[in-house]
Amino acid sequence: MGTVTITAENFAETAGGEGITLLDFWATWCPPCRQFGPIFERVSEKHPDITFGKIDTDAEQLLAGEFNIRSIPTVMAVRDGVVVFQQAGALPERALESLIEQVRGLDMTEVKANAEEHSNK
Structure with missing residues (x-):
């Protein structure tokens, strides 16, 4: 499937629903972003069931x-509309694959319950 361009207009539609969305916050002037871009693209081709978006x-x-991005590249994982991971810095391909497996393995009932508990404090 490859990557898709994410904008304010399509963010909720793309990352707000069911499934996994991986986001790459980047900029053209950022050398680490340019190094990470091909890795993100290559991994996206291996996982057509996941949406890979570039912001x-x-x-x-x-x-x-809105997401308090202070350093780029920043990788964010969203599952079923919940941000479950956010980290600044380019990931090696193996680490990105590991992240995908960890996100796939999450018990979203538990994650949503924890998120609700923290939002009520």
């Missing part, structure tokens, strides 16, 4: 601000 932080400053 250009220069073009989508509101989205970057």
